[in-house]
Amino acid sequence: MKKISKVLLPVLLVAALALSAACSAKKEVAPSPPYPVPAPMAPSAAERSYSAEDSAAGGQTVGSETERRIVRTGYLTLEVKNIADSMVAVSNLARELGGYVVSSNKQGGDGAVTGRVAIRVPVERFDEALDKLRKLAVDVPYESTEGRDVTEEYSDLKAQLRNLEATEAQYLELLKKADKVEDILKVQRELSNVRGQIERVKGRIQYLERTSDMALIEVTLQQTKPLGETGWSALKTLKSAARGLIAFGKILVDALIWIAIFSPIWVPIVVLVWYFRKRRKAKIS
Structure with missing residues (x-):
């Protein structure tokens, strides 16, 4: 063994x-295979679009030193001696500081006039603008400021734009190589879609840049009351009474017109009532 x-x-x-x-x-x-291996086919336009969108969603990185963007807004209510002059002063101030007037309007009457002016000034001169606006007023009954940080949104949009532009370049290269009408149409359709997204992203980026570079200040102007003004005025009472008399006259005239228009209905009724009452009295007597 x-x-x-x-x-x-x-x-x-x-x-x-x-x-x-x-x-x-x-x-x-x-x-080795018994037959030659075919070269890998280029991905279709739809597949390239899907891949590009995935990379755009997953490849967004925000730089550590991204410029911070803050949208600043201020609201002021100013009591002034003259509404019209103060509106002009606010508009001139905006231009002096390198800004512009967004909107301006005045409304009201009989001493209750109110003016509103919205201006934009460079964000670095925002505090200076508020200080100079206060100096235009006799009093500042209301003031409020706020800031909205849009840095993250701005950075995301810039990353999206880079990815979309890279995708656009890929589609342009693919369009040069396409030789079939069907492939050309597919690539053009996807290219048009990407370009539409690029325009929307660019528009939002420009809006954030504009609103963060130029701060908005909305100013409401109110008329101050004269020092010797009291709560009662004979002239105001007279005007109020005159307006009341005119209003009563209008109501009376309107009533007479309605009575005249409906006279074919109520006149026969009144005549019949009067006739039967008179006949009844005659029988009783």
Whole structure:
């Protein structure tokens, strides 16, 4: 038995080594296919669009040193001696500070005049503008300021724009290589869609740049009351009474017109009532 083991052991070792060498040789040398392998096809326009959108969604990174953008807004209510002059002064102040007037209007009457002026000034001169506006007023009943940080949105939009422009360049290259009408139409459709997204993103970026570079200040102007003014005025009472008399006259004239128009209905009724009452009295007597 020992002799048989001594003979079989070397044989098994040799067989195992030969099998191992054969397996490794198969792994290192792959068999060639019986037919030529075709070159990989270029992805379709829809597949390229999907891939580009995925990279745009996942590849947005915000730089650590991104310029901070704050949209600043101020609201002021000023009591002034003259509404018209103060509106002109506010408009001139905006231009002096390098800004412009957004809107301006005046409304009211009989001493209750109110003016409103909205201006934009460079954000670095926002506090200076508020200080100079206060100096135009006799009193400042109301003042409020606020700031909205749009840095993150601005950075995201810039990253989206870069990715969209890269996708646009890829579609343009693909359009040059397309030779079938169907492929050309598909690429043009996707290219038009990407360009529409680019325009929308650019518009939003420009809006954020404009509103963060130029702060908005809305000014409401109110007329101050003269120092000697009291709560009662004979002239005001006379005017009020005259307006009341005119209003009563209008109501009376309107009533007479309605009565005249409906006279074909109520006149016969009144005549009949009068006739029967007179006849009844005659019978009783």
